[in-house]
Amino acid sequence: MAVNGMALGMRPGKPSTLPHHVASRRTWRARLRQAVLWFVACVWGFPTLWVLYETFFAGAGRFGFTFANLAQAWQVAPFGRYYLNTLVMVFGLLAVQLLFGAVVGFVLARYDFPLKSVITLIFLFQVVVPIYAVMIQDYRMLSSLHLLNTMAGVMLPYTVSGIAVLSFRQAFRSVPRELEEAARLDGYGTFGIFRRVYLPQAIPAALAFAVVSVTYHWTDFLWPMIVTNTDNARPVVVGLAMMAQASESGMQWNLLAAGTAIVILPVLILFTLATRRILAAFAATFNW
Amino acid sequence: MMKAPYKAVAALVSASGLAAVMAMAPAASAAKRNTVELTFYYPVGVVGPLSQTMTTLVNRFNQTHPGIHVNAVFSGNYQQTLAKVETAIQGGNPPDVAVLNHTAQFDLIHLQAIEPLDDVVKAGGFYPALTQPKVQGHFWGVPFQRSTVVLYYNKDAFKKAGLDPSHGPNTWSELVADGQKLQKLGMSGIEIPSDGTVYWEFEPFATEAGHNLGGNDGVHVYFNSAAAKTALQFWMDLSHKYHVMPAGILPWNNVPTDFENQKTAMIVHSSGSMASILQNAKFQVGVSFMPAYKSKYRTGVGGGDLYLFKGIPADHRAAALTFIKWMSAPAQAAWWSIRTGYVPTSPQAMQQPEMQAHIKQVPQAKVPVDQLAYAQPELSTYQLNQVYDVIDSAIQSVIDGQSTIAAALDKAQQQADAILAPYRMQ
Amino acid sequence: MSTTATTLTAAAAPLRARRSLLAWCLRYALVLPPAAVVVIFVAWPLWVTLYHSFFQLDARGHAVAFAGSKNYQALFASPLFHQVLWNTAVYSVLAVVLCVSIAFGLSLLLYGRVAASSRALLVALFSPTVMPMIAAANIWLYFLIPQFGMVDQLLRWAGLGHENWLGHPGTALLVMVMLFVWKYAPYFALFLLAGLQAIPPDVWEALRTEDPYGWASFRRVILPILRPMLAFVTTMAVLYAVETVDPVFAMTQGGPNNGTNLVMFYLYNLGFNYYSWGPAAALSVLLMIGLSTLSGLSLIVLERRAFHWQ
DSSP states (O other), X not given: OOXXXXXXXXXXXXXXXXXXXXXXHHHHHHHHHHHHHHHHHHHHXXXXXXXXXXXXXTTSTTTOOOSHHHHHHHHHTTHHHHHHHHHHHHHHHHHHHHHHHHXXXXXXXXXXXXXXXXXXXXXXXXXXXXXXXXXHHHHHHHHHTTOTTSHHHHHGGGSSOHHHHHHHHHHHHTSOHHHHHHHHHTTOOHHXXXXXXXXXXXXXXXXXXXXXXXXXXXXXXXXXXXXXXXXXXXOHHHHHHHHTOOOSSOOOHHHHHHHHHHHHXXXXXXXXXXXXXXXXXXXXXXXO | OOHHHHHHXXXXXXXXXXXXXXXXXXXXXXXXXXXXXXXXXXXXXXXXHHHHHHHHHHXXXXXXXXXXXXXXXXXXXXXXXXXXXXXXXXXXXXXXXXXXXXXXXXXXXXXXXXXXXXXXXXXXXXXXXXXXXXXXXXXXXXXXXXXXXXXXXXXXXXHHTTOOTTSOOOBHHHHHHHHHHHHTTTSEEEEOOOSXXXXXXXXXXXXXXXXXXXXXXXXXXXXXXXXXXXXXXXXXXXXXXXXXXXXXXXXXXXXXXXXXXXXXXXXXXXXXXXXXXXXXXXSOEEEEOOOBBTTBOOEEEEEEEEEEBTTOOHHHHXXXXXXXXXXXXXXXXXXXXXXXXXXXXXXXXXXXHHHHHHHHHOGGGGHHHHHGGGEEOOOOOXXXXXXXXXHHHHHHHHXXXXXXXXXXXXXXXXXXXXXXXXXXXX | OHHHHHHHHHHHHHHHHHHHHHXXXXXXXXXXXXXXXXXXXXXXXXXXXHHHTTEEEOXXXXXXXXXXXXXXXXXXXXXXXXXXXXXXXXXXXXXXXXXXXXXXXXHHHHTTTTTTSOHHHHHHHHHHHHSOHHHHHHHHHHHTOTTTSHHHHHHHHTTOOOOOGGGSHHHHHHHHHHHHHHHHHHHHHHHHHHHHHTSOXXXXXXXXXXXXXXHHHIIIIIHHHHXXXXXXXXXXXXXXXXXXXXXXXXXIXXXXXXXXXXXXXXXXXXXXXXXXXXXXXXXXXXXXHHHHHHHHHHHHHHHHHTOOOO
16 A cells, blocks of 8 residues: 655755756746745644634733633543543554554465455455444444443454555565575574564554554544543543533633644644654555 | 664554553442442533533532442533433443433333432422423423523613613513614624524524424424414514524524623523623623513423433432432532522522522522423423424524525424324324 | 385375464464454444345334335435435535645645745644544634634624624535535645656656646646546545534534535434434445445555555
8 A cells, every 4th residue: 555655755856957047937936836835834724823822822811821721621621531541542453453454464465375365355345344334233233242431342343454454465565585585594483584574574554554543543533422421431532522512501612722722732743743754654555 | 774663663562552451441440349330421511610510519429428429421412412321221221310301201201211200309399390291190300400591681781772771671572672772882682592402492482472382292393383483483583674683593602602792782591501601791691581472471491300210220229319319409409500500490499598698699590480480391202303403404494594484384394293203103 | 215205205295284274274363353353343234234224123223124125215205315415415526626626736836845845834734634623623613603703803804794604504514615625635635746756757857848837748748647646536535525524513513404414414313313223224325335436446546556456
């Protein structure tokens, strides 16, 4: 599934060797392009910035800075617990998905056995079928297993990721057989070869998959909303959506803004720290 | 070259493994032995003081009742809480106690999910308007967070417009006349919320015009009665003929904000919003009855009852009954009413010294109680969520100008009849 | 010598057979449990859903009698479902066309510039991509509050009065479309950008000298090279648009007057709010057919360029 997105935009512009009038027109156009790009970026960033501004500055005089809104929102809903749940579910899933993906991908890429193509198709099937089509039945199954309102219940249908299996399989298939032969001569067993020869080759694919999996499950809403009932299992996105569901009294908009800020700030900070890496990972693996 | 990312992945995997193990561990490991753990679903906005007030109340119960621990679970708005509870029941995993719409009783009875609570209701001495009528000869819900539809008005604005600030408009025509005067101050005359479950704000108008939206049997509705058409025509006229209300669909969450910020001089809203409106408004707030039509004051009651669920273990049942009795007792009812604006549910609750002192301080809080004498039952049927969606959409399609009043209400009646037909045969 | 050799080979044959049997078992042991998870949580529920869609179900969702195509008929007889289909169609067409065109424009703007662009620019542009849809919906909810929201304040400042954007079915659906474009256009631009970068530099250089204004060469050369990627992004966008449910939940609950009731939200309501299990199963089957066809299509398109299947 690897597209050459890892080299995203790393190619520098070619130095110009054109006649002067063409070159100057080009720089003029380049500047215009840059200006348009900045304009678009401002438009796109503005709503988020506005909410962050309201969170930190609203109700604090015109130019004062305040944590009051944030603190109030944090107090009103157990965001700490929500974050813990989210981390447990997102990284728990990632671990299981990577483990299954690597092992199954390895076996499928490297060995032959009867019905291999059928089994491969099963994993492909998982990629193609949207969870929405089986949501109701999965819910009923969890209910009969008494796994409703547990983090395990939210995670269970997702534990095997077809995308992970197929990405690993793809990465392993591109490993030259000679490397394996050399390792075998050095006395490595199958597990050693898997670990020392194959796994390192799959790291870019694994990292790219990790970004996509984490993003998907961290932002997933409908399924965890249906499965969870209490704060013990609710992820942060569901908690935020609950917050927007005021009923009897009117909405306190400043709290909605602050709650949203609590949810987006960590991810924005992370994204700011590793902007290009994350973008490259997005472009490298597709997210169904 | 590959070493560092490899380690990163390894670290990620082991950290994730730890996380996975944690996820499998039982969530409530802190539970003590010999303590009955009750699950209690309730539907109020997490935003705002209501949820904190609820948490405080439940904590008080837990502190004063060793051996019982109630876990209060906020589960969305009324409609979503009902959906959650019904789904949990179907999954064979009901909560012990829940606050649900009083009107949800037909669906809950149909699902054989709740137990009658006749003894608790009779012993509680609640206002009859909150418990009547009986359904299938029983009382099923214990009144808890009950509210009425009231009219809030801006006394300062009334003074400025030359109106008497001691009372709100008494009749529909006064409402129009007052609104037109207030309009001149540069604010809207009135706002009535119309998104979401608009039937609730609408029903008192229909009742005043002559007929409730629903019957008492859970299988009949009167969506296209002459009364409903008159009431909806009046709403439309407020916007399009008298120009005292902004046209279009007004969001429930937004209307109190508009009032607090003096964008509108009057609003129709739940008495449950009183505490937060009084707290946020920087002017004198008046609360009054719904204006009458043909000299009839009417109002709708709304809000939630406490329900006890079937199929829970005996020790849970006993603990749940204790909890329900405690929550609905006069002392707690008064405490809850003072902090939220919900109606004190019984005359004894009204007599609590704390309540009396509160009413002296905030005379507005007495209005919803006085209203109970004029209150009508709220629209309540089988397939509640579906029926609500039908009437809400019909009203909204008219307000949005997509449909005529007669066409929309006739269609709604037809759809509701189709939904309720199977239940009439039973 | 020869005898030992014969015995050795004779002994080795069953040993090798046993070994390969063991190896097969091990391979199955590694591959089948994960495959079983997929079967249990995807294939089996799908089968049950299909089966249920032809049965009459009681209030608790148990099949009680064969119903033929009655569930499907009930679904299509409902005027609300017609409206939901119409909403979904309008929403998807608008959202996809706008989103893909803007993504394409963005990718052209970004081409050759990501490395040189400042971090602030990238973060501003791609912040919607990394945040949850619910958070994005809340941001827009906040942005659009009548009277107080930024949009209304701007409108008032410009003397254009105010508008309750989520208060009319038409404008509310339009808000949904805008939210979709805002959230996904930069994300899809990333893929198109990758497609642009796959074009060899000498092609660019040749085009540059021969056709400095670029329109004809863009149309004749660049667009055909990008076509598979555009097709892929478009199918993905359709998929995302049809699956939209989070913002409906957070912003409008399908209202006003069912104007933003999209097909996924309707499915949620059928199943978890109305307990119409039969029609819900029927709708699930239809969605499954539609969506997995789209997914499969995008996979095939993708495979043709990068994903070597078999």
